[in-house]
Amino acid sequence: MPTPYAAAPAAAPPRLVRPLAGRQVAGVCAGLAEHLGVPVRVIRLIMLVLLAMGPGVVAYVLLWALTPEVEATPGKPGAPGEQRSLFDGPMLVIAGAVVAFVGVAWLAQRSGVDLRLGVLLPLLVIAVGTVIGLSQLDAARRTRWLAGSGWQTAARLGLGVIVTAGGILALVTRDAPISQTWDIIVAVIVVLIGAGLLVAPWGVRVLAELRAEQAARARADERADMAAHLHDSVLQTLALIQRQSGDSARVATLARAQERELRAWLYGGGAAEASNLSGALAEVIGEVEAAHGIPVDLVMTGDREMDDGTQALVRAVREALANAVRHGRPPVSVYVEAGPTGVEAFIRDHGPGLDMEVIPEDRLGVRESIIGRMTRHGGAASSRRLDPGTEWSLTLPPPQGVTP
Amino acid sequence: MTGTPASPPAEPVRVVVVDDHRMFRTGVKAELEEVAGDRIDIIGEAPDVDTAIAVIRRDLPDVVLLDVHLPGGNGRGGVDVLAGCVAVDSRRGRPVRFLALSVSDAAEDVIAVIRAGARGYVTKTITGTDLANAVCRVADGDAVFSPRLAGFVLDAFGAAAGEIAEVDEELDRLSQREREVMRLIARGYQYKEVAKELFISIKTVETHVSSVLRKLQLSSRHELTAWAMGRKLV
Known part of the structure; x- marks a missing residue:
């Protein structure tokens, strides 16, 4: 990766790891490409040639086993997404490789080159079986594997063992007569x-x-x-x-x-x-408590999404609470019930009591902020005196479009 | 708070405090002795499940103030204490009553101790006077519902959504009257105020609350049993 700063120290080549994103089989080629700073296509091509010639297999398996696996840094070319969905897992790649190999071998045989298929084919089968079986041990799936995710793992392992055993059998019994085969x-x-x-x-x-x-x-x-x-x-x-x-x-x-x-x-x-009534109320109560230093108990049953109506209700509750903590005495409690018939809220304090008759007309707080606000949203608000204290009761109809 | 019990007992209520925090035990003792020294007598305390069961079986108190989260036993805290003290009677020949006391508001904690047999649930922020009244009420065999517990009951029985029992005996829903009582308690009303509001006697309020407690313990309602199952109580 070129750095935009000329003065930046020459970056050491990235550590050799197998990235999770941008891989085709086990991430060996992608990792090598990253490490050597060579396009991944080139590495893949070289690896394919080496694999076809034979020693590549050993190199690939060793690299696979010895290279640690690491999540690729985001933003790199050939990273996640579409590639993953196009080639769903290494199985498809393995299948393609097998088909290609068989085709090439058949062509070679036809043109008179002796590939000694009797040996080569079983070896190939063994390799495929080993890959299937060992793919379970790949660290990418270790967590899932450790969590004991059931039959799929076992099935793959079993399939790998069977294919490998079949390959070994085919290799060993190549020229033996049937009688010896069972032994x-x-x-x-x-x-x-x-x-x-x-x-x-x-x-x-x-x-x-x-x-x-x-x-x-x-x-x-x-x-x-x-x-x-x-x-x-x-x-x-x-x-x-x-x-x-x-x-x-x-x-x-x-x-x-x-x-x-x-x-x-x-x-x-x-x-x-805060997108729900309960969250919004808890927030408002927290603010009132912090501002006035008086504890407020909230009890809430049911819940409702926030909309214009509940927004107004929350503001009215806040105003009533502010009155309660300013003019009343603790304990101050809020009970809100949200159900199919609408929302009801009760705010109670234990102070000397607030009389609606003696509230001056200019007390905008109570008249406008509580009663007016609730009425405008189709609800209602009223207060009454209790033996000690005042209780506000606010109601709000259910949201439009919902029949009670 | 003016809600003293209707008839103060002739002899003080004998109480055991079970809590794993020594500071909290000391605090509760001091507070109860200060506000209700004549009505309440703290006779013992215990820091864990096994000590609690031993102390309760030895001293046979009237009321046990029980923390919900305790070390020891089978790891279920207060529920284990309740299970270990089934059918233990106090010196007065009445069953030992349990009042759960917790810092937690979690519904599953509430349901766990109530279904295991506690007669009430209050949070640790309760004032000394309120706690003393709650202890006396529980000693008399009544249930003690905090506003929060009442709100939880309304929620769990679907009462807030308008579900009402056809007959009072139905276990899975609250009756109209029980719902009204629960709603008033949730609004922060004392029993006395509930009685005045509904034009009924305090005794009737207590009967309704006890009946709700019974439903809470016996109901097989989905929400209740789901929590209880999660804690392996049923």
Whole structure:
């Protein structure tokens, strides 16, 4: 990649890795191209020639096994998307290679060149079987594999084993008479089972260790995440509280705000979105609490998408709450019920009470912001005195187009 | 708050506090002794599930203030304590009552302890006076619903969406009257105020609340059972 700055230090060649994006089979050619700074088409062509000649197979498999796999940096040519959908997985490529090989071999045989197909074909079958089987071990699928995603993995592994075993059989029984074939089949199966028995315990242990390691890493990540959050929020608030410990109202406000935030983080789970009535109300209540230092309890049943009506309702609730915390006394509580028959909201305080008759006409807050606003949106608002305190009750009809 | 119980008991209510935070236990003790020293007597405390069960079975209190999240037992916290104290009677010969006390508002925590047998659920930010009243109410066999619990009940029984039981006995829905009572509690009304508002006696309000509690414990409604199943309670 050319750098736009002339003075920039000469960039070291990128590390040899196998990118996830832009790969055809296992990302070996793409990785090589990246590392050597050669167009990937050239590398692929060279690799194909080498593969056809024989030694390329060894080189390819070794590179595949020894090169670590890394997500490609975004913005590189030949990166994700359409290529992936065009060639869905390495299987299609393998199938194409086999067909091409068979065609070339057939042509060569016709033109009188002895390819010793008796040996070559079984070898090819073995190679294909190994690739199918080992493709499961590719790190790209390791997570899915570790999570134990069932039958597909097992089926592929089984298919690989069967194809490989078939290839070995074909190679070994090439010139033997039928009578000996069964002996050889049995011998091959016994050897495969023996090898499997030897490898299995080790494999199981490695698998278990990998799982444990992965779980430990997930836990560590979570702990780090939590520590970061607690540091940013709780520790900062505690420090503030220590410094302002003389001012009890301020301390209570800080503690309350922190509690709400932590609660949203612990139990929220993304439910409190401002695009919903519940989220918008929680936000407004948070603002009122922070501004006045008086706790407000919100109880909400049901929910509704935000629209013009609920927007007006939220503003009216805010105004009523501001009145409650200014003129009333705590506890201040808000109950909102959203159902098919509309939304009802109740805002209550325990102060000396607010009398509609004695509210001067010019008190724009109550008349306009609460009653006027609700009426304009087809709803209603009224307040009444309780033994201690005042309760506002706001109603809003269901959104238009929805029959109650 | 003026909602003292209708008839103060002749002898103080014997209470055990179960919470894994020593600071919180000390705080609750001090607060209850200050505001209701004559009505409430804290006789013991416990920091975990196993100690709690041992203390409750030994001292036979009237009321247990129970934290929802506790170490020990089978890892289910307060629910394990409730399971370990089934059919234990207090010295007065009445069942030991449990009042859940938690910092959590999560619905599954509420449903877990209520279905396991707690008579009420309040959050730890409750004032000392309110807590004392709640303890006395639970000691008398009544249920204690915080506004938040009432809101949750309305939600879980679909009452907010207009579902109303045809007959009172139906377990999966609230009756009209129960819904009204729950709505008023959710609006922050004391039992006394609920009674005045609906022109019924406080005793009737208590009956309705207890009946809602029973439905909450016995209902097989989908939302309730789904949570309970998630916690392997059913």
